[in-house]
Amino acid sequence: MPGNFHEVRDPIHVFVRLDSEERRVLDSASFQRLRHIHQLALTYLVYPGATHKRFEHSLGVMELASRVFDVITHSESISDRIRSLLEPLVSSDKLRYWRRVLRMAALCHDVGHLPFSHAAEKELLPNGWDHEKLTRQVISSNAMKSIWNSITPPLRHVDIEKLAVGPKNATDLEFTDWETILAEIIGGDAFGVDRMDYLLRDSHHTGVAYGKFEHYRLIDTLRILPQSNESERLQEPALGVDEGGIHSAEALMLARYFMYSQVYFHPVRRIYDIHLMDFLKEWLDDSVFSTDLEGHLRMTDNEVSAALREAADAEDKAGHLHARRILGREHFKRLYEWNPDDVQLNPESGRAVFRALSERYDKDQIRHDRYRQGSGAPDFPIQMRDGRIVSSLDISKTLRTLPVVSVDRVFADRSIFDNAIKWVNENRDEIIAPEREEAGNG
Amino acid sequence: MDRLRNAALLTRLIEGLCRKGDWCGETHVQKTAFFVQELMGVPLGFQFILYKHGPFSFDLRDELTALRADGMLELEPRTYGAQLVPTKQCVYIQGLYPKTMAKYERSIGFVVEKLGGKRVVELERLGTAFFVSNRLEEGKPVYIRANKVTALKPHIPTEKARDAVREVDRIASAAVAQKQAAISSGEHGVVTSVRTEQQRQQ
Numbered sequence: 267m268p269g270n271f272h273e274v275r276d277p278i279h280v281f282v283r284l285d286s287e288e289r290r291v292l293d294s295a296s297f298q299r300l301r302h303i304h305q306l307a308l309t310y311l312v313y314p315g316a317t318h319k320r321f322e323h324s325l326g327v328m329e330l331a332s333r334v335f336d337v338i339t340h341s342e343s344i345s346d347r348i349r350s351l352l353e354p355l356v357s358s359d360k361l362r363y364w365r366r367v368l369r370m371a372a373l374c375h376d377v378g379h380l381p382f383s384h385a386a387e388k389e390l391l392p393n394g395w396d397h398e399k400l401t402r403q404v405i406s407s408n409a410m411k412s413i414w415n416s417i418t419p420p421l422r423h424v425d426i427e428k429l430a431v432g433p434k435n436a437t438d439l440e441f442t443d444w445e446t447i448l449a450e451i452i453g454g455d456a457f458g459v460d461r462m463d464y465l466l467r468d469s470h471h472t473g474v475a476y477g478k479f480e481h482y483r484l485i486d487t488l489r490i491l492p493q494s495n496e497s498e499r500l501q502e503p504a505l506g507v508d509e510g511g512i513h514s515a516e517a518l519m520l521a522r523y524f525m526y527s528q529v530y531f532h533p534v535r536r537i538y539d540i541h542l543m544d545f546l547k548e549w550l551d552d553s554v555f556s557t558d559l560e561g562h563l564r565m566t567d568n569e570v571s572a573a574l575r576e577a578a579d580a581e582d583k584a585g586h587l588h589a590r591r592i593l594g595r596e597h598f599k600r601l602y603e604w605n606p607d608d609v610q611l612n613p614e615s616g617r618a619v620f621r622a623l624s625e626r627y628d629k630d631q632i633r634h635d636r637y638r639q640g641s642g643a644p645d646f647p648i649q650m651r652d653g654r655i656v657s658s659l660d661i662s663k664t665l666r667t668l669p670v671v672s673v674d675r676v677f678a679d680r681s682i683f684d685n686a687i688k689w690v691n692e693n694r695d696e697i698i699a700p701e702r703e704e705a706g707n708g
Numbered sequence: 709m710d711r712l713r714n715a716a717l718l719t720r721l722i723e724g725l726c727r728k729g730d731w732c733g734e735t736h737v738q739k740t741a742f743f744v745q746e747l748m749g750v751p752l753g754f755q756f757i758l759y760k761h762g763p764f765s766f767d768l769r770d771e772l773t774a775l776r777a778d779g780m781l782e783l784e785p786r787t788y789g790a791q792l793v794p795t796k797q798c799v800y801i802q803g804l805y806p807k808t809m810a811k812y813e814r815s816i817g818f819v820v821e822k823l824g825g826k827r828v829v830e831l832e833r834l835g836t837a838f839f840v841s842n843r844l845e846e847g848k849p850v851y852i853r854a855n856k857v858t859a860l861k862p863h864i865p866t867e868k869a870r871d872a873v874r875e876v877d878r879i880a881s882a883a884v885a886q887k888q889a890a891i892s893s894g895e896h897g898v899v900t901s902v903r904t905e906q907q908r909q910q
Contacts, residue, residue, distance in 0.1 A: 351862050434766045437757050443862065446759065492863075493761075494788065500735070500829055501863040502761055606779070610797065613778035614712060638774040640766075642734060643783055643790060659783065659790035666790055672777035700712065705806040 274325055278466050282325045287366075288373060290413050292325075295563055296377045296404045300324055302566035306468060306529075307382040308538040308592070313472035313529065320376045320383065323467055327452065330459035330485070331372035334451050335365050338490050338505070348490050348503055352444045364448060367421055370414075371429035372452050375460060377404045378562070380555055381570045386543035390550070395557050398435035402427045407559055443503055447490060450505050455641045456515070457488060457505050465521050468529060476524030479517035487511025491647040494655050506647035506655070516664045519644050526671040531637060533600045537677050538592060540633050545588035549573055587630075598633055599683050602690060604674035608698050615698040616674030622697045623676065623686060631679035632686075639671040709751055709808075716805045717750060718771065719780055719798040721816050728824025731791040734772060735828045738764055739835035740819050746842055747883050748815035758860060761828065762835035818886055822879050830872075834879075836861055837872035841880075850874060 270286040284292060291297055300320040309316040337343065339361055354360035378400030380387050387397050404410060406423045414421040424439065432449040433441045441449065453460050462481055469477025487508040493500035507515050529535070547553045549570075556562060577589035591597055601623075608615040620634035644665045646658045659666050678686045690697060709717075718737075721744060725732040742763040745752045754765040772792065775781040780797045783790040802809055823831065836857050845853045850873050857869035864872075 433757055433759050437755070440758070440860070500761055500832060502832070502861065503863075504760070609778055610800075612712075613715070613780070613801070638770060638777065640770050640773075642769040642773055643776075645734065645789055657789040660785060660788060663785075666783050666785060670773055670777035672774065700804055703713075703805045703807050 276322060276326060276329075277470055278326055278463065279329045282329045284325075284328075287413065287417050288328070288369060290416075291370060291373050291410070294409060294413070296407070296410070297321070297324070297373070299563055299566055300376060300379070302568050303376075303379050304382055304567050305464065306472075307535075308542060309472070309529065309532075309535050311538055311592075311595075312532055312535045313474070315471045315473055316468065316529075318467060318471045320379055323463055324373055324376050326463040326467060327375060327460050328369050328372040330463055330481075331451050332365060332369050333485050334457070334459060334488055335368055335448075337485055338447075338451075338488055339365075343489055347492060347501075351501075351503055352447070352490070354444050363419060363421075364425075364444075366417070367425045368429055368448050368451060370421060371426045371448075372459070374405050374410075374426065375401065375430040375452055377401050381565055381567045382539075382542060386539065386546075389543060390546055390553075390555050392554050392557060396435070398431040400557065400562055401430055402436070403557070403559060404562075405430060447503060447505060454505060456644055456646045457484070457507075457518075461522065462518065465518070465525055468525060469521070472529055474525065474529050476528055477521045479521045480514045481518075484511055484514035484518060487514065489649055491649055491655055493647050493657075504647060506649065506658075509648060509650045512648060512658070512662060515644075515646075515658065516662060519665060519668055523668055523671060526639070531671065531673050533603075533635075533675060533677075534597060536635050536637075536673070536675070537597045537600070537633065540635060540677070541588050541591045541597060545574060545577065545585040545592065546570070548585035548588065549577065596680065598631075598677035598679055600675055601678040601683060601687050602676040604672060608694075611695070612698045612700040614674075614700070616676055618698045618700070619676045619690060622693075623678070623690070626689065627678075627682050627686060631682050633677045635673060635675045635677065637671075637673040644668065709753060712801055713805050713808050714752055714771070715775060715778075715780060716798075716802040716809060717744075717752065717812055717816065718768075719775065719794050720802060720809065720813075721820065722781070722792055723794050723798065724816060724820035725824045726791075726793065728820050729826070731786055733786065733789045733791050733828065734769070735761055735789075736831060737772060737792065738762075738768060739828075739831035740823050741765070741768055742835055743819045743823060743838065743879075744816055747838070747880060748812075748819060750812045750815050756839070758836070758839055761832040762861070763839045814886070814890065818883060822882070832861075833857070833864055833868055833872035834876055836864065837869065837876045838880075841873060841876055850877075 272284045272289050274282045276282050303320040305318050305320055305323050306316045344355060349355050354364055378397040380397060405427050411423055414423050428436055428439055428445050429449050429452060432453040433446060452458055465477040469475060487510050489506055489508055490503050491506035492503055574589045574593060577583040577585045578593040602616060602619045604616055612618055616634060616636060620632060623632045644658060647655050648658055649655055721740060722732055722737055725736050725740060739762060741752060742756050744750045745754060754768045756763045756765045780795055782793045782795055784793050840853050840856045845856050850870060853873045854866060854869040858864055858866050
């Protein structure tokens with residue numbers, strides 16, 4: 267390899283290659299911190315192999331992002347109509363600029379993660395903060411700006427922020443159609459490479475094969491397409507696939523469904539996350555992590571793990587009980603779970619059970635876990651061999667009927683479990699019946 | 709507003725759109741819910757940004773998915789995408805909140821009347837025009853707002869953008885007129901949160 271290129275071996279992508287500017291990002295304190303942030307929080311307590319970190323995932327996302335970029339901007343893949351709508355496609359300088367921005371954004375997209383990744387960040391940060399806001403803070407820091415400014419041409423930090431966190435998490439910024447598509451490459455609902463990499467990587471490390479899918483084929487068939495090629499239908503460009511990629515796209519969506527069901531929402535993994543959140547709330551100053559840049563960079567899984575060990579061993583330490591539940595494997599047991607019959611009566615049946623139990627028992631002995639899938643139906647354009655562009659939901663029954671992941675569970679301390687589950691079973695209908703509003707106008 | 713109350717209102721909107729038009733997909737719901745919330749003042753609590761085909765709410769997208777998980781909506785195939793079909797479960801949930809339904813019925817009905825049956829490409833233009841008129845270029849003349857629509861969505865021709873801005877102004881005026889009529893007749897439940905072109909000029 268030439269002197270200004272570097273290679274990192276990777277179990278998923280074999281080699282990830284970086285140039286010297288990307289290497290400077292990799293060597294920065296904010297990126298090196300990701301070596302100490304578990305990708306899947308405490309999942310290793312259930313799947314022992316899941317000890318991989320955000321560091322290698324971020325490298326994988328960069329690798330996949332530029333592969334997608336190269337495929338979708340290839341001149342033979344782009345129609346004249348799309349070329350007329352997306353101005354950077356006709357300028358090789360602009361394409362080079364945006365490819366570099368995309369790779370940097372992909373590399374930095376997770377630098378704002380809290381220790382143990384996603385574990386309850388809403389409750390562990392001050393109001394108005396989330397890990398995406400921390401990510402933007404890191405990208406626009408002086409240390410990182412010195413890297414962006416040293417590149418020829420300099421990279422605008424705002425461009426990197428936009429692509430790293432996407433329109434959903436940068437509502438103060440206006441996105442062009444081009445920027446929206448590039449942000450979709452990283453964090454998109456259908457074909458985001460963040461998801462592609464984590465499914466493949468998490469599958470590899472947990473030993474759960476459901477997460478694997480034909481990503482080489484999928485990426486090769488990605489295209490920028492209008493929603494339709496009929497003038498009186500939607501024309502906005504979006505990421506879609508050639509007809510030959512439909513089955514790979516279906517496999518990706520199925521992989522997501524199975525990994526969510528089998529790994530990410532495994533009940534024991536979830537209750538460990540909840541115990542960890544409880545511990546952190548007691549252990550942290552003011553119950554929240556620091557949003558100050560230096561404080562953020564100092565705090566990793568290592569500091570939290572050391573505190574957990576210390577607290578588990580000493581009754582007078584903050585968070586002792588929660589730490590013992592985690593390290594002593596005394597986690598709460600699943601007492602109630604969402605089921606189709608109860609949902610007919612009350613779609614928020616888990617919350618109702620949680621409230622009823624919280625009134626009957628000590629609140630500290632009951633926990634509620636509610637998660638609803640954060641994405642829509644997988645609707646994207648498909649370019650058929652005969653030139654028509656159709657909706658994925660129009661031609662794929664698999665995508666149309668893909669189950670939605672929904673979690674609504676109540677957990678209870680082992681000391682009250684038998685008694686509590688008996689009480690819930692005896693009074694189930696009464697407990698889950700929703701409150702009715704009194705009739706009346708206005 | 710709690711989640712089930714919100715679901716009752718949202719599914720009532722979808723029922724109305726299904727009745728008025730020949731189908732109702734997610735894009736129809738995204739654009740019309742924006743009008744229901746921002747023009748009629750119904751507190752659905754969704755955060756909208758300018759994104760796919762105009763105003764778009766990630767919260768609303770997630771909620772539509774959750775309503776499918778809860779059996780309140782089903783996806784059925786269409787020639788261009790999939791339609792959202794309310795199930796019997798919606799009737800039951802709406803029945804839990806008679807007061808809330810009565811309060812916002814007319815506001816939802818107004819949006820269904822004005823926008824139901826429009827194609828998604830029209831809703832994209834109207835939604836974007838309303839977003840620009842209400843948030844980005846409030847009080848500006850038609851041509852400035854139309855130019856902004858085209859700048860944000862280059863696939864929308866300027867002439868179509870101008871037509872959309874004018875139509876949005878007409879809809880906003882009608883919304884104010886409906887509210888005034890409701891107040892005169894002692895009714896409650898119609899709330900508008902937008903200033904019309906006339907009000908801006910005054």
